[in-house]
Amino acid sequence: xxxxxxxxxxxxxxxxxxxxxxxFEKGKTNLIIGxxxxxxxxxxxxxxxxxxxxxxxxxxxxxxxxxxxxxxxRDLRSKMGMVFQGSALFDxxxxxxxxxxxxxxxxxxxxxxxxxxxxxxxxxVNLPNAHNKMPSEASGGMQxxxxxxxxxxxxxxxxxxxxxxxxxDPKTAIVIDxxxxxxxxxxxxxxxxxxxDMNSVMEIGEKIVFLKDGYKEWEGSKExxxxxxxxxxxxxxxxxxxxxxxxxxxxEENE
Numbered sequence: 001x002x003x004x005x006x007x008x009x010x011x012x013x014x015x016x017x018x019x020x021x022x023x024f025e026k027g028k029t030n031l032i033i034g035x036x037x038x039x040x041x042x043x044x045x046x047x048x049x050x051x052x053x054x055x056x057x058x059x060x061x062x063x064x065x066x067x068x069x070x071x072x073x074r075d076l077r078s079k080m081g082m083v084f085q086g087s088a089l090f091d092x093x094x095x096x097x098x099x100x101x102x103x104x105x106x107x108x109x110x111x112x113x114x115x116x117x118x119x120x121x122x123x124x125v126n127l128p129n130a131h132n133k134m135p136s137e138a139s140g141g142m143q144x145x146x147x148x149x150x151x152x153x154x155x156x157x158x159x160x161x162x163x164x165x166x167x168x169d170p171k172t173a174i175v176i177d178x179x180x181x182x183x184x185x186x187x188x189x190x191x192x193x194x195x196x197d198m199n200s201v202m203e204i205g206e207k208i209v210f211l212k213d214g215y216k217e218w219e220g221s222k223e224x225x226x227x228x229x230x231x232x233x234x235x236x237x238x239x240x241x242x243x244x245x246x247x248x249x250x251x252e253e254n255e
Contacts, residue, residue, distance in 0.1 A: 001025055002023060002058065008055035009053040015214060017039050017046070018039075020039075020056075022209050024207065027184060027188045027189070027190075029205065029206045030190070032192065032194050032195070034217075036196075047192060049076070080160065081102075083147045083159070088147065089147065095122070095132070096132065099118045121149040121150075122149050125146070126145065127142065127149065144172075145176070162194045165197050170199065173197065173200070177204045204222075210233050212232050218233045
């Protein structure tokens with residue numbers, strides 16, 4: 001479990017995170033949502049250990065991040081997988097070389113062992129014949145699947161995704177959402193997803209943390225989000241007529 005307690009983060013006079021307390025469980029897709037400027041990107045970077053913070057703590061399975069030594073932090077980092085917003089593939093490497101990169105960085109496996117693992121994860125994301133392609137030859141959806149393969153190649157305990165559906169058409173976005181949820185359940189990973197996509201929330205939001213102005217305004221699931229009367233949440237969720245209709249239908253069906 002990842003536990004967050006009373007987390008505060010500032011940049012100069014700008015107080016970005018204001019006492020966030022929450023937790024993320026193994027085998028669940030945990031979504032951080034909120035408007036631009038709500039603090040969700042800063043929060044994700046704190047979870048990754050990229051930003052230090054002034055108050056509070058983050059613990060990974062009981063180990064407090066700020067108390068870890070350099071070697072312990074490196075060991076923790078080796079257990080993290082990351083899917084970046086723009087996929088962040090290396091243009092000069094083939095798809096297979098991109099996926100193999102974390103193995104080269106964090107393991108001492110032989111070349112044959114690394115190749116076997118690359119084959120396994122590319123098969124898992126339905127790209128069995130993409131090894132020798134360059135990223136420029138891949139569609140946006142294909143690049144995201146490569147990014148997921150790279151993120152899980154080292155058997156991580158923790159998977160972080162920053163806007164994984166950014167730039168994708170709705171149909172491809174659903175495919176990526178479902179793939180992330182399947183992998184989370186299959187490998188029993190703690191998955192944390194930074195998103196503003198309400199379709200993702202309703203598709204895979206097993207736990208949702210809603211941030212507003214640096215505060216945790218609400219948390220719950222995709223089922224309970226329909227029931228809340230928290231105005232900040234309802235204003236965000238039902239900003240479109242589509243989700244207003246979905247909410248009315250849900251309420252009518254459950255009366």
